[in-house]
Amino acid sequence: xxxxxxxxxxxxxxxxxxxxxxxxxxxxxxxxxxxxxxxxxxxxxxxxxxxxxxxxxxxxxxxxxxxxxxxxxxxxxxxxxxxxxxxxxxxxxxxxxxxxxxxxxxxxxxxxxxxxxxxxxxxxxxxxxxxxxxxxxxxxxxxxxxxxxxxxxxxxxxxxxxxxxxxxxxxxxxxxxxxxxxxxxxxxxxxxxxxxxxxxxxxxxxxxxxxxxxxxxxxxxxxxxxxxxxxxxxxxxxxxxxxxxxxxxxxxxxxxxxxxxxxxxxx
Amino acid sequence: xxxxxxxxxxxxxxxxxxxxxxxxxxxxxxxxxxxxxxxxxxxxxxxxxxxxxxxxxxxxxxxxxxxxxxxxxxxxxxxxxxxxxxxxxxxxxxxxxxxxxxxxxxxxxxxxxxxxxxxxxxxxxxxxxxxxxxxxxxxxxxxxxxxxxxxxxxxxxxxxxxxxxxxxxxxxxxxxxxxxxxxxxxxxxxxxxxxxxxxxxxxxxxxxxxxxxxxxxxxxxxxxxxxxxxxxxxxxxxxxxxxxxxxxxxxxxxxxxxxxxxxxxxxxxxxxxxxxxxxxxxxxxxxxxxxxxxxxxxxxxxxxxxxxxxxxxxxxxxxxxxxxxxxxxxxxxxxxxxxxxxxxxxxxxxxxxxxxxxxx
Numbered sequence: 001x002x003x004x005x006x007x008x009x010x011x012x013x014x015x016x017x018x019x020x021x022x023x024x025x026x027x028x029x030x031x032x033x034x035x036x037x038x039x040x041x042x043x044x045x046x047x048x049x050x051x052x053x054x055x056x057x058x059x060x061x062x063x064x065x066x067x068x069x070x071x072x073x074x075x076x077x078x079x080x081x082x083x084x085x086x087x088x089x090x091x092x093x094x095x096x097x098x099x100x101x102x103x104x105x106x107x108x109x110x111x112x113x114x115x116x117x118x119x120x121x122x123x124x125x126x127x128x129x130x131x132x133x134x135x136x137x138x139x140x141x142x143x144x145x146x147x148x149x150x151x152x153x154x155x156x157x158x159x160x161x162x163x164x165x166x167x168x169x170x171x172x173x174x175x176x177x178x179x180x181x182x183x184x185x186x187x188x189x190x191x192x193x194x195x196x197x198x199x200x201x202x203x204x205x206x207x208x209x210x211x212x213x214x215x216x217x218x219x220x221x222x223x224x225x226x227x228x229x230x231x232x233x234x235x236x237x238x239x240x241x242x243x244x245x246x247x248x249x250x251x252x253x254x255x256x257x258x259x260x261x262x263x264x265x266x267x
Numbered sequence: 268x269x270x271x272x273x274x275x276x277x278x279x280x281x282x283x284x285x286x287x288x289x290x291x292x293x294x295x296x297x298x299x300x301x302x303x304x305x306x307x308x309x310x311x312x313x314x315x316x317x318x319x320x321x322x323x324x325x326x327x328x329x330x331x332x333x334x335x336x337x338x339x340x341x342x343x344x345x346x347x348x349x350x351x352x353x354x355x356x357x358x359x360x361x362x363x364x365x366x367x368x369x370x371x372x373x374x375x376x377x378x379x380x381x382x383x384x385x386x387x388x389x390x391x392x393x394x395x396x397x398x399x400x401x402x403x404x405x406x407x408x409x410x411x412x413x414x415x416x417x418x419x420x421x422x423x424x425x426x427x428x429x430x431x432x433x434x435x436x437x438x439x440x441x442x443x444x445x446x447x448x449x450x451x452x453x454x455x456x457x458x459x460x461x462x463x464x465x466x467x468x469x470x471x472x473x474x475x476x477x478x479x480x481x482x483x484x485x486x487x488x489x490x491x492x493x494x495x496x497x498x499x500x501x502x503x504x505x506x507x508x509x510x511x512x513x514x515x516x517x518x519x520x521x522x523x524x525x526x527x528x529x530x531x532x533x534x535x536x537x538x539x540x541x542x543x544x545x546x547x548x549x550x551x552x553x554x555x556x557x558x559x560x561x562x563x564x565x566x567x568x569x570x571x572x573x574x575x576x577x578x579x580x581x582x583x584x585x586x587x588x589x590x591x592x593x594x595x596x597x598x599x600x601x602x603x604x605x606x607x608x609x610x611x612x613x614x615x616x617x618x619x620x621x622x623x624x625x626x627x
Contacts, residue, residue, distance in 0.1 A: 056523060085526030092520055098378050099516050099571040109514055113526035117507065158521075165525070 001201045002053060002088075002169060004028045007062035009052055009225075022048050023059070024225040032168065033199045035192060037212035040222035041246055046205045047093065049222070050171050053203070054088050055079070068168075085113035089165035091175040095158040100145040103157050107133055110164030129164050135190055136160040137183070151178040159187060170194075172204035176211075188215045213237050214260045221245045237261040284575045291582035298589055299360060303352045305597040310348060314340050318348050358486040359592045359605075360585040361494040362547045363557060367565075367584025368501055369547070370558030371577055372540035375516040376533055377443045380566070383559035384544035387450035387537075391457035392423025393548035398464040398475050412478065413490075413549040420545030427453050428537065442519070446537075481552030481606030483592050490550045501543035502581065508532055509573040516571065554606045556613025557588055563620065 009023040022045045030036055038046050051057040053064050055076040064076040066087055076084065089110070097106065110132075111125040121129075133139040138160045141149065146157060155178050162170060170191060176184040192215055194200045206212040212219060213233055220230040221241055229241045239252045242263055250263040300319075304312045317340060321330050369384035377386060384390070396419020400412045430453070431445035461479075465472050505512075511532045514522040523529045544558070561584040562576065569575050588605075591612065595603045603611075 054524060056520065081523065081528045082526040085524060088524070090524040092524070094518065094520065097517050098380060099375075100566070101513075101517075101571050105513075105570075105572065106517075109517070109525055112510065112514060115510075117510070161525075 003065040034217040037216040045225040089162035089167040110161040302593040363584040363588030364581040366558040367561040367580040369544040371562040375512040388454040391454040393420040416549035424541040480604035497546040
């Protein structure tokens, strides 16, 4: 679905001083029908990697290749923005909105790449938006101003907007940081179902290792802009890897209730 | 089951927005007619309509019929209306619309409901240009002051845009913070420059000060044509990109992931908004608070969707500025500079809105 080839990036490319690369020679291959999670300490380059993958930043070298439904391989930077928006949706960390749009208007904006410049939303657009709002529970405040909502509610609206883009690829950049556990699980189950049913690809940046382990098919551990480990969740969810990446001493064992490996910590 | 919140939050969405636009349009036409009849020489409303009709209708028989049925209008009245009042009124209406349009655009691009057409230093640039022209005594050729003002505004704009591009090429965008900061930096430098020009200006200092306070007195049909021309182009561009502007106002990163070519659209809208503001400043001087307050109040009533916000703000801006100008021209014993009047009225209103906490 999306492929990274020898990606390199630094924010200070004009500096004459040697400056640590933010992304150092990253190659990854994401397949359709899988839920991936990227884990790593603060500042290790997770968000930067997503920005490179969505074409928001330009790599110094290497490329990001998107394979669309008709299996054309295209460099993300050569795709028009509208095309990118039909293939990739991003729920970003920042869900601040300064203008008092209603929640429904905000979710409808997810359909922007499909609606012609002077056209009105089609029946299909309205159907998708209504369905997404129902599934995410944002229909309860559909006509309220987004600026009146709490952080977690607003985050759900932005999440709903990304879902209404109806893309094969969905990037989640700490998309659950302000949501309570019930909404987090509700939305994780929702997107997991999409992955299995519609062969979509989710790439999610997580801070909670245990949540990531429960819902992800594969984990990618990053450290200092490099891939420290990647693979099936059961294989890479080990005490050694978590210790080298996060410098903490966990105990990892299979939890039959979670049906996944879980890490335990103590003081 | 419908919750109590499950109803539209904006009063006007109950009425058809199109109807609202039509009502505002007719209010504007009515105000233009009314304003043309008011003044030192009182001219009957009906006579104004006859003068307009005689200019618009191409049927000589009909006009002859009307002229025969009613007492003739004196040539003096016709001259006053056609050569003095209409140019002033129409320029004023166009400038009111232009400043509001520009305000909507800037507030959207800069993600800041408190931005106005002058945030990026357009007014300071225009003022500096005009001051130079006045100081060099170019005011004899009457076009040169507006021309210098326009040049000053445009140069300032491009310098501000140039300044806001980060030299680090990784971020292929114009950040709103950079734009606002560059605007403030350039404005302060230009303000110092204007102070210096005033200092060395001797007797011309009064002309500079008067120009800076804004006025629609002695406008000509040329001013009408120029402002209308830029206003038309500006509003067409704004309508074309209205929905993109909605998305840009959510933040440049969000807009970009939703399929807007943010860099290109931002640049186009930025230049459009600034040009429209620059033309306004160059014909009428600096008129504050219209571009800030009108979009703000209209957004409060009709919501932030630029597709309706733009036309309604433009009409509202026209009506309010024309009303203010008519008051200073006909009602007040002395003509107060329009820029001073809008600030005196707009400032307290803005304080009130701000204190009420509806500024978002």
